[in-house]
Amino acid sequence: MRFFLFLCLFPAIVSAQHPSAKRIRRYVHYLASDAMNGRGTGSPENASAAQYIENQFRRYGLKPLGTTGFRQSFTAKVRRVVVPDSLRPAENVIGFLDNGAPYTIVVGAHYDHLGMGRQGSSLDSLPQGKIHNGADDNASGVAGLLELARYYAGNRKKEPYNLLFMAFGAEELGLQGSRYFLNNPTLPLATLNFMVCMDMIGRYNPERGVGIGGYGTSDTWPAVFKGVASPIRFFTDRPGNGGSDNAAFYAKQIPVLFFHTGGHPDYHKPSDDPDTINVEAEKHILDLEITLLDRAMQQPKMVFTPVK
Numbered sequence: 559m560r561f562f563l564f565l566c567l568f569p570a571i572v573s574a575q576h577p578s579a580k581r582i583r584r585y586v587h588y589l590a591s592d593a594m595n596g597r598g599t600g601s602p603e604n605a606s607a608a609q610y611i612e613n614q615f616r617r618y619g620l621k622p623l624g625t626t627g628f629r630q631s632f633t634a635k636v637r638r639v640v641v642p643d644s645l646r647p648a649e650n651v652i653g654f655l656d657n658g659a660p661y662t663i664v665v666g667a668h669y670d671h672l673g674m675g676r677q678g679s680s681l682d683s684l685p686q687g688k689i690h691n692g693a694d695d696n697a698s699g700v701a702g703l704l705e706l707a708r709y710y711a712g713n714r715k716k717e718p719y720n721l722l723f724m725a726f727g728a729e730e731l732g733l734q735g736s737r738y739f740l741n742n743p744t745l746p747l748a749t750l751n752f753m754v755c756m757d758m759i760g761r762y763n764p765e766r767g768v769g770i771g772g773y774g775t776s777d778t779w780p781a782v783f784k785g786v787a788s789p790i791r792f793f794t795d796r797p798g799n800g801g802s803d804n805a806a807f808y809a810k811q812i813p814v815l816f817f818h819t820g821g822h823p824d825y826h827k828p829s830d831d832p833d834t835i836n837v838e839a840e841k842h843i844l845d846l847e848i849t850l851l852d853r854a855m856q857q858p859k860m861v862f863t864p865v866k
């Protein structure tokens with residue numbers, strides 16, 4: 559009875575779960591374990607990663623907004639290297655938090671990586687047959703996606719915008735999942751307010767800080783960032799047209815923010831391993847994203863500004 563009363567008095571404490579380093583570690587260690595064989599597009603492990611993400615979305619109570627349930631299937635093409643199986647099945651995983659609002663904010667991260675080094679883009683001298691774990695790239699971003707979905711789905715608040723959580727397939731083959739979605743959207747593109755992309759947010763370096771691209775893609779961003787403080791260092795960068803899936807949204811004239819902790823010697827190598835992820839810093843990056851998202855949701859729908 560007393561416990562019940564406690565639940566009634568403090569529902570926010572029970573349900574609004576801010577990102578946790580422990581969960582981030584768990585997601586990254588699952589997605590980037592050797593058993594996942596690098597989540598190459600078309601592989602069974604890539605499909606397992608999609609299923610893992612769908613299970614979480616389902617658990618949070620998100621509405622499926624793919625074309626078949628949470629999934630949006632497409633055929634990806636390997637173009638950078640010549641392989642017999644250049645056409646590979648791929649999927650986006652899409653969950654919707656419906657707040658009954660007219661406009662929607664997209665939060666996205668790609669979940670594919672380079673697999674066993676047979677789809678191009680590896681920086682290893684002999685990549686074939688080596689597991690490219692992709693812990694930073696981009697299990698770290700998927701962990702962020704899952705934590706933000708969990709937070710907003712569980713906070714019992716009706717935000718003034720809907721949120722669309724998307725795990726993209728085939729990013730490493732050239733933004734193919736995000737482009738496919740934008741050319742075959744499951745809700746009208748005109749209703750999208752802006753897109754937040756996380757790609758490689760696990761290698762926080764206090765000397766550099768976390769970079770936030772896309773600051774110039776709407777004149778509203780300066781008001782959103784004004785006076786925002788964080789225990790971690792961050793800096794903004796005006797362009798939003800490079801680095802990851804945010805570039806595909808930018809090309810459709812949708813404002814973006816792109817979170818990235820920077821390059822490192824393990825980038826696109828088999829050594830991009832789970833133990834190298836700074837989960838404590840990532841937790842603070844995600845808290846910062848929540849602050850920025852909450853502030854952005856106090857603003858009217860953004861107007862896109864191209865960045866030269």
Ligand SMILES: [Zn+2]
Nearest residue numbers: 695696757758
């Ligand atoms: Zn990536």
